[in-house]
Amino acid sequence: MSWQAMSYPLGGGLNVADPAVAVLPGQALFVENFEAAREGGYRRIDGYSGYDGSASPLPAAVPGSGPIRGVMYLAGTLYAVRDNLAGTAAIIHKASAIGWQPVTMSPAMGFNNGISKVAVGVTVTGGTSGATALVARVLVNGGDWSGTPGKAVGSLVLGNVTGTWQVGEAIKIGATACANVTSLPVAPVLQAGGTYRTTNYNFGGAAGNVRIYGCDGINPAFEFDGVVFAQIRTGMPADRPYLIAAHRNYLFLGFAGGSVQYSGLGDPLTFLAKVGAGELALGDEVTNLVSYRGEVMVMTCRDRVALLYGSSPQDFAIKLASQAAGATVQSAREVSGQLYYLSGDGLTTLQATQDYGDFNSALLSRKVQPMLDASAARYAFVCREKGQLRLVMADGVIWSFTVMPDGTLAAMRGRYPQMLNCADSWRDPAGREVIYGGFADGKVCRLDSGSSFDGGGITAVLRLGFAIPQVGRRFRLHRLVLQMLRGSPASFIARMDFDLARGTPSDYLMSALGAGGVYDQAQFDNVRYDGGFYAEVATNLTGVGESCDLIIVQQSAVSPSWGVAAINLFVTPRGFIR
Numbered sequence: 001m002s003w004q005a006m007s008y009p010l011g012g013g014l015n016v017a018d019p020a021v022a023v024l025p026g027q028a029l030f031v032e033n034f035e036a037a038r039e040g041g042y043r044r045i046d047g048y049s050g051y052d053g054s055a056s057p058l059p060a061a062v063p064g065s066g067p068i069r070g071v072m073y074l075a076g077t078l079y080a081v082r083d084n085l086a087g088t089a090a091i092i093h094k095a096s097a098i099g100w101q102p103v104t105m106s107p108a109m110g111f112n113n114g115i116s117k118v119a120v121g122v123t124v125t126g127g128t129s130g131a132t133a134l135v136a137r138v139l140v141n142g143g144d145w146s147g148t149p150g151k152a153v154g155s156l157v158l159g160n161v162t163g164t165w166q167v168g169e170a171i172k173i174g175a176t177a178c179a180n181v182t183s184l185p186v187a188p189v190l191q192a193g194g195t196y197r198t199t200n201y202n203f204g205g206a207a208g209n210v211r212i213y214g215c216d217g218i219n220p221a222f223e224f225d226g227v228v229f230a231q232i233r234t235g236m237p238a239d240r241p242y243l244i245a246a247h248r249n250y251l252f253l254g255f256a257g258g259s260v261q262y263s264g265l266g267d268p269l270t271f272l273a274k275v276g277a278g279e280l281a282l283g284d285e286v287t288n289l290v291s292y293r294g295e296v297m298v299m300t301c302r303d304r305v306a307l308l309y310g311s312s313p314q315d316f317a318i319k320l321a322s323q324a325a326g327a328t329v330q331s332a333r334e335v336s337g338q339l340y341y342l343s344g345d346g347l348t349t350l351q352a353t354q355d356y357g358d359f360n361s362a363l364l365s366r367k368v369q370p371m372l373d374a375s376a377a378r379y380a381f382v383c384r385e386k387g388q389l390r391l392v393m394a395d396g397v398i399w400s401f402t403v404m405p406d407g408t409l410a411a412m413r414g415r416y417p418q419m420l421n422c423a424d425s426w427r428d429p430a431g432r433e434v435i436y437g438g439f440a441d442g443k444v445c446r447l448d449s450g451s452s453f454d455g456g457g458i459t460a461v462l463r464l465g466f467a468i469p470q471v472g473r474r475f476r477l478h479r480l481v482l483q484m485l486r487g488s489p490a491s492f493i494a495r496m497d498f499d500l501a502r503g504t505p506s507d508y509l510m511s512a513l514g515a516g517g518v519y520d521q522a523q524f525d526n527v528r529y530d531g532g533f534y535a536e537v538a539t540n541l542t543g544v545g546e547s548c549d550l551i552i553v554q555q556s557a558v559s560p561s562w563g564v565a566a567i568n569l570f571v572t573p574r575g576f577i578r
Contacts, residue, residue: 003478003570006469010041010564013402013410015367015465021500023465025567027367028412029549030463034563036402036410038387041485043563044460044554045400045414047452048445051078051436053095061442062093062100067421068438070196072212074226076429078436079103079212080444083192090190090216092229095444106136106157106229110183111171114152117145118171118178124156127170127177131163133185137223137230139269151179157230158185188231194218196422197330201246203268213251213268217242221253223268234261234271243330247291248311254286260299265312278313282306288332292339298350300327300341305350321350330379335389336403340364342377342391347401347409365401368411372399381423383448385433392420417453418443452557462552466500467569472577477541477548479570484512484535485563492554498545505551512537512562546577 012027013036023029028042037043050059062068064082069090072079078095092103118124118138125132137157143150156171165184170177194216202210215221220239221232233239236255243254251268253261260282264275271277284301292298297308299318303326310316325343332341339350347365365372375393382389383400391399398414416439423437435447445454452458469475480494490512497505513535550567 003572004469006467006569006571007566008464008467008569009566010464011036011404011410013367013412014371016370017367021466021468025465025467025549027465028462029465030461031413032462033414033458033460034462035386035388035400035412035414036404037485037563038402038404039485039565041563041565042412042462043485043487044458044490044559044561046448046561047450047458048416048437048447048454049450049452050454051095051444051446052099053078054097054099056099059443060099062438062444063102064091064442066192066442067419067440068442068444069194070198070214070216070422071424071436071438071444072196072198072214072224073424073426073434073436074200074210074212074224077226078444079224079226080438081190081194081196081216082438082442087192090192090194090219092190092224094226103229105187105189106159106227107161107185107187108139108155108157108231109133109165109181109185110155111179112151112153112182114140114143114145114154114179115147116173116176116178117152118156118173122173124178125172126163126165126181127172129163129166129169131161131165133158133162133165134160136228137269139230139233140272141233141235142272144274155183155233157228159228161185188219188229190216191218195242197242197244198424199244199246200426201251201268203246203249203251203266205266213244213246215241215244215253221251230269232269232271236261243286243289245289245291245297247297247308248294252289252297254289254299256285258282258284258286258301260286260289276313280308280316280318282318284326287327287329288341290332290334290339292334292350293337298332298339300332302326328377331377331391333380333382333389335382335384335401336387338403338407340389340401342372342380346372347389347391364409365411368399368413371397371413379422381435382425383433383435384425386448390423392423396420417456423447451560455557457555457557458559459555460553462564464550464552464567466547466549468547469571470573472546474544474546474574474577475571476544476574477569477571479538480508480541480550481536481538481568481570482510482512482564483566483568484537485565486535487562488560489513490554490559490562491556492552494539495551495553496541496543497549497551498543498547500547501549503543503545506541506543508539508541510537510539544574 008025015027052059062082069081093100140154142153171179198214212224241253251263260280288300290298299306305322327341346363375395387403389401419440
């Protein structure tokens with residue numbers, strides 16, 4: 001009897017919600033360290049490689065104790081925050097050619113009785129001591145330089161300090177007395193234990209003025225340009241924001257109790273009403289602040305989603321997009337032009353919420369919801385190049401939701417050996433995406449980089465849905481042909497199981513050559529010169545059953561990422577099941 005061919009394109013992601021016999025053969029019943037590719041098929045995830053800025057083959061952990069509290073990136077330089085050895089303070093470190101180096105914190109000097117404006121870049125002199133300093137930042141927390149309704153009060157962030165300043169002496173520019181010293185220049189000490197969240201933004205308008213703005217839920221918010229570190233005082237009784245966003249040239253900060261504070265226009269260091277700063281009271285704990293497409297500020301709470309329209313306090317207007325459900329903390333991210341976030345009911349989009357008014361009718365994670373419900377989401381980050389939202393769970397699982405060209409999502413699951421405590425995506429000076437993450441053991445790694453987990457092997461498992469050629473009839477397997485995604489050569493085990501996993505499986509070692517690519521489009525050294533558009537790898541099979549399913553397994557620390565686009569099975573029918 002002639003062979004019959006069955007072909008199954010791989011796609012749709014993991015499906016643990018439907019009965020196993022109802023899961024399509026191209027979907028996955030189990031997955032570990034595979035992701036859905038936007039072009040279709042499944043790809044083994046990339047690894048990650050340790051990073052400290054040096055050329056050492058063994059990058060060092062960030063000095064200190066405990067997990068990495070946050071990672072920041074600006075103008076090609078990576079920064080990481082970790083508590084010191086005693087666990088009494090948080091230290092910012094900079095990746096450099098000689099490894100991690102602590103950042104020198106900028107001293108700040110308090111002032112009052114401000115009557116003549118002090119500008120950034122001027123040199124100030126102590127009227128009594130003769131001490132000098134260069135003004136790096138000016139922060140006014142009250143009053144006004146005009147003296148009406150009160151004299152300016154705040155702090156000066158300084159550089160190049162010489163001499164010993166004295167409390168009470170005049171702060172002079174030349175012969176002009178501008179203010180009085182209320183506290184001596186002291187570098188801030190960051191309390192330990194925070195969770196750092198940052199955004200990069202240019203409030204200066206001119207090119208080259210992008211700076212890091214951050215918060216950690218324990219210390220005041222801050223601005224950092226790689227040299228000058230300035231703490232931002234908002235006047236809140238508990239000045240410990242835990243959410244941050246920049247939107248329409250305003251800096252927004254989220255505080256406990258449902259308070260969202262915004263700065264003056266173009267003035268992220270000043271939170272005074274006289275410069276246009278203000279407060280939005282949402283009536284529920286805020287969980288995400290996201291500037292969506294630069295047009296609307298999305299403010300999610302535990303039980304609602306609010307949208308801030310307008311470009312200034314004069315026309316700011318809040319519209320409730322949902323009062324049925326909100327979002328979990330730090331789960332909202334924009335991917336491929338859509339905003340996705342996680343609620344207690346599952347993953348949804350802003351558009352879906354606006355269209356349907358609740359989360360149940362817009363559930364995008366139905367097929368994996370039973371597993372999502374088993375753990376809590378800690379935070380989300382994105383991989384722009386792969387069109388993925390990634391959710392990091394409390395149990396260490398990392399969910400990747402790939403946005404497919406038709407707008408559907410394919411969910412897959414991975415896990416790193418260490419807990420990924422923080423991660424984010426940026427563009428390097430050449431415009432290429434870079435993703436860095438900080439781990440529980442104090443190491444910082446570049447994610448989606450390399451063929452291993454920082455030298456350790458990657459174990460990847462993919463179990464596909466059951467193929468049932470004809471219900472009630474048995475069949476004999478003859479040959480398996482896998483169509484591979486473009487990528488590097490790879491060797492792996494293909495296990496064929498039978499009769500809804502009741503049979504005796506057979507293992508086959510398969511080695512696939514890399515596929516080819518389109519001339520002048522494919523990435524050099526990432527395709528095989530004489531390969532077809534889809535490489536194929538085949539093996540002869542033995543076995544008889546009413547159903548079969550394929551399990552692909554690889555354990556390697558040297559194999560670059562590879563993937564499978566489709567499976568082809570060649571069978572002949574046997575007798576009916578009696």
